[in-house]
Amino acid sequence: MIEVALLGCGGGMPMPERYLSALLLKYGGRKILIDCGEGTQVSMRILGWGFKTIDIICITHGHGDHIVGLPGLLSTIGNSGRTAPLTIIGPEGITEIVNGLRVIAPYLPFEINMIENPSETINIGIGKEELQIVDKTAEMEIKALVVDHSAPCLSYSFNIKRRPRFDASKAAANHVPKVIWNKLQKTGDIEYEGVLFTPDMVLGNERSGIKISFVTDTRPTVEIPRFIMESDLFICEGTYGAEEDLNKAVKNKHMLFREAAELAEAGKVKELLLTHFSPIMQVPELYRENAEAIFAKVTIGQDRLIKGISFIDK
């Protein structure tokens, strides 16, 4: 079971009922934070999910509404007793931005590993402890895509894999000794009595995992549908609801509700969750039909809206 909490659904400036861009993924007691706009800590306090177990922070871009909350949050994580390293992923220039923000939070009791503009999949191992970057046999994959905004900006996808089932008939057909069945399905290759055995000799077919994608801030691009393909949850910016705001969306490199819905449709996602609402749009719900005319399953974001996705639902 993975839980997704939309901590802040605002864009531009914080509003009384709408903090700025932030999303929290919780899986197996550990957490990944995506963006850290103003108000992130307040929303997290209200949720009560804790700060110490945030292992990875993915930043979309360096605009204030996505990152101004970061130095305060890092200090709070430090005060929570964390000493394990924390990874920050972001677009080109993120290291300089984070270093600048850290002038006001220079002493932290944990190390920060920076990953700037990753071009390859980041493999994450999910153990009992922190989420860690691993070379292979990853249980989660994080991918990034460069999108079209007025600053270097990344979209992210998170794919939580599901292990294939143990297949006893396959194990027998491959002459795998029974004494190593259990170990082989849970770990990697095993050499036993001079013969090399691999996990695929005892495991059934791949099973589809859980995919969550997060796309803000950007204009629609030709790469996005493939990047978000078949996501269980597609969280996308809908900075403007009204069609009349198309010129503003083009000029400011944002999207209309309709454009987000067109991406959802092209990407064959299961559900579209709209976020990053402009302060000029007081009641995003009023524009729901502009998205629903294109794509059926639309949720209008609200601060601290929580979605749970389980392997059993699939």
Ligand SMILES: [Zn+2]
């Ligand atoms: Zn923004």
Ligand SMILES: [Zn+2]
């Ligand atoms: Zn922006």
